[in-house]
Amino acid sequence: MSEPAVPSGSAGFSHVNQEMAVTSPDSARQTVAIRVRLDIAYDGTDFTGWARQPGLRTVQGVLEETLSKVLREPIQLTVAGRTDSGVHAEGQVAHFDTAAQFDGPKLVHRLARFLPKDVRVTGIRVAPPEFDARFSAIRRHYAYRLTTAPYGADPLRARSVVPCRAVDLDAMREASRRLLGLHDFAAFCRRREGATTVRELQRFDWVASADHVVDDESGGPDGHSAPDRGQLLTAYVSADAFCWSMVRSLVGAVLAVGEGRRTPDWVAGLLAERERSSSVTVAPAHGLSLIAVDYPADADLADRNAQTRETRTLLPTDPGCCGT
Template identity: 60%
Template sequence: MRLDIAYDGTDFSGWARQPERRTVCGTIEDTLSLVLRRDIRLTVAGRTDAGVHATGQVAHLDLPADVDLPPLVSRLARALPADVRVSSARVVPPEFDARFAALRRHYLYRVCDTQESANPLHRNHVVTWPRPLALDALNAASALLLGEHDFVAFCKRREGATTIRELQRLEWTRTPHGTLEARVSADAFCHSMVRSLVGALLAVGEGRKPVDWPASMLTATERPSHVAVAPAHGLALIGVDYPPDTDLATRAEITRRVRTL
């Protein structure tokens, strides 16, 4: 069963379960276990960090084919806290895997660089930046990062995991209200990758670093200490793409392979 999920990450310690901490996964799994009267474990498209939000998160769970399902979305709407919602729940083919069958993930990062335009109602979802940011410089530096690279300079390495990713989109726009929005898409992201990319680009946008500085770190063999990680609350996972049902198994097999350049 596929679940489409949205949450405000402000009061969560990220997606993944942690002892004695309030997490998105723990909250949903515990609620589903009560509603379905069985132990439920979720597989998610992308684990978000503490403070990161989502409007398009995807997870799946496995159930017996003959299970008697209640009207799950409405039951969960009544049982879950107000800062997390399951917007849809539907049966999918057994080859569907929320994590490994995904084609790409889409993130949105928002930052306001004028104190006068900062909206206090958006303080938990938009980063207020103390200095002006040049849109042209942000986009020029972003374009140099596109493609398949080893993003180890922008990731927190995990044992046995590759940091090679294909960055497919990194584009900045300014809204009529003055907020800068970065739309970031890749086949997958490693831990803290989006926030590290944004952190490096913000240094370019405010003029502290040259346009080619972020891309110059794509040749690094380890994460440098001077790459700043942008604040979590400006980031939201807004969508995950999947192939047609007939291609789910093939996509999952490809994703499981350890990539090399």
């Protein structure tokens, strides 16, 4: 899995007061606004998705409220991928503009004191003014995790792993390969008025590993053989962007092949459909996590922004990728 490119720049600003991240509201207003990149991780279980919604607990709402209090100015975030209710993130990226002066590493530590345990800002850095978390992105990477353990998901990771039956992994890999490339994924996307469903699926493969939370070198109790723990199956899915519910629909369709209910040819045939297929099951949200977002080099940010905006002007698109 490739790592997201990191815009160059200073790690932070001069730190004046170690307790408060900002020097003062008056001095902040006199400072030229700069663009700030946030790297974010969250457990989506108890959030109603990323996007701010009145009266609901959302990742954007919690982060903006906390940042606004700490920086003592209104903060509005732009995000790389708008995840749905229950979807997690290990490598979400957002940006905002501020006139506040702060020290990046110390602000990360300070936010950890005020944010709830299910969301963390893992990095803060100054970004070039051309950096846009949404429009600068060239690739988004997701992981979907399943377990074939006969007893279901281990309690320590039941919030992020979905149990399934034993599957034919080779058939699933074949079905996944048939979907790679530039296609109209309408059969896999929930319809949004005026939204294009043409996407370039760049990676869709499966990795199997032993489903162990801890290594068990001593066998089972009293020296007997260890219980059948099944396999942890991780789907890695990458594209330039995703339409609403696309990743979970891709996983749901391919899982049907693995369980013997469908064939790889059936999956490939879905690409010919021009509206959402009722035969495609959307996999549960909690198995999905946004793990990384790729960006071009700083010198190419402006061109990437223009290219993305032009594409989304010529082809109607959904507002902000992804509803995955």
